[in-house]
Amino acid sequence: ADLTRRIGVIGLGLILYEGGLQTSWRRLREVAVPAAALSTIGVVVTAAIAGVGAHVLFDLSWLEAFLLGAVVASTDAAAVFATLRMTQIRRRIARTLEAESGGNDPMAIALTLGLIAWIERPGHYGAGNLVLLVVEQIGLGLLVGGVLGVAASWIFARIPPTVGAFAPVASLAAAAISFGAADVIGGSGFLAVYLVGLAVGSTPSRYRRQLAAFHEGLAFAAQVGLFVVLGLLVFPHELPGVVLPGLALALLLILIARPAAVFASTAMLGFSAKERVLVGWAGLRGAVPIVLATFALSSNVPHK
Numbered sequence: 001a002d003l004t005r006r007i008g009v010i011g012l013g014l015i016l017y018e019g020g021l022q023t024s025w026r027r028l029r030e031v032a033v034p035a036a037a038l039s040t041i042g043v044v045v046t047a048a049i050a051g052v053g054a055h056v057l058f059d060l061s062w063l064e065a066f067l068l069g070a071v072v073a074s075t076d077a078a079a080v081f082a083t084l085r086m087t088q089i090r091r092r093i094a095r096t097l098e099a100e101s102g103g104n105d106p107m108a109i110a111l112t113l114g115l116i117a118w119i120e121r122p123g124h125y126g127a128g129n130l131v132l133l134v135v136e137q138i139g140l141g142l143l144v145g146g147v148l149g150v151a152a153s154w155i156f157a158r159i160p161p162t163v164g165a166f167a168p169v170a171s172l173a174a175a176a177i178s179f180g181a182a183d184v185i186g187g188s189g190f191l192a193v194y195l196v197g198l199a200v201g202s203t204p205s206r207y208r209r210q211l212a213a214f215h216e217g218l219a220f221a222a223q224v225g226l227f228v229v230l231g232l233l234v235f236p237h238e239l240p241g242v243v244l245p246g247l248a249l250a251l252l253l254i255l256i257a258r259p260a261a262v263f264a265s266t267a268m269l270g271f272s273a274k275e276r277v278l279v280g281w282a283g284l285r286g287a288v289p290i291v292l293a294t295f296a297l298s299s300n301v302p303h304k
């Protein structure tokens with residue numbers, strides 16, 4: 001599980017960087033408020049409802065149940081981007097979903113890490129520490145991503161043609177440096193890498209198509225790799241005891257938790273009822289819960 005977690009962190013970083021690279025800041029700015037609401041309030045509401053369901057369906061304590069809820073709370077950037085490319089829905093809805101899919105991962109990751117620490121150290125950790133961790137992760141991730149995003153924009157706008165063939169190498173280095181810098185100081189490397197990808201993708205450059213194609217291939221390979229390592233951690237003989245409650249939790253997540261989170265997050269943001277229903281159905285899950293599940297598996301959380 002620990003090796004899978006390491007592979008998962010690298011893969012998720014590549015997926016989020018590609019998600020940012022495919023998103024223009026000019027388009028994102030128009031939907032920043034609803035995307036931020038879905039990425040924060042939406043994740044908390046989804047985790048809470050799924051946690052209540054997990055407590056009822058499984059033999060888990062409340063903290064363990066909410067940890068399971070946090071693991072499945074965020075949508076998947078790769079799945080959302082791949083689906084939206086084949087649709088003709090309104091631009092505001094599509095851009096909101098794109099921005100949410102890249103922005104809600106850091107929130108879910110911070111909640112997961114905080115709940116794991118709370119379960120492992122019940123006497124020395126509490127709700128205040130969890131809130132502080134979330135604020136620290138998001139705040140420092142925003143700071144590092146913003147600063148390095150500005151630097152990356154300046155650099156990629158000035159790469160000379162003589163070294164243009166190495167632009168993908170520079171782009172990959174920018175992703176690695178941004179993730180590492182944020183992680184070292186206690187911030188969210190995932191948020192930082194998404195913001196740097198957003199900055200590079202929004203920079204007018206002759207290498208934009210080259211970079212987009214390169215990172216799209218890397219993200220696809222990372223996504224395949226994540227599902228392969230997940231399969232290596234699943235043993236069929238262990239599934240009969242959890243398959244029915246697991247499917248029940250999935251239905252709860254699809255039919256109740258995600259729609260409730262969307263309606264709570266977009267209550268006064270100008271979306272019609274039909275648009276909110278569509279956004280509620282578009283909460284696609286994929287690589288992120290796989291990675292977050294490995295966080296719990298490689299920890300000292302009981303009932304894994």
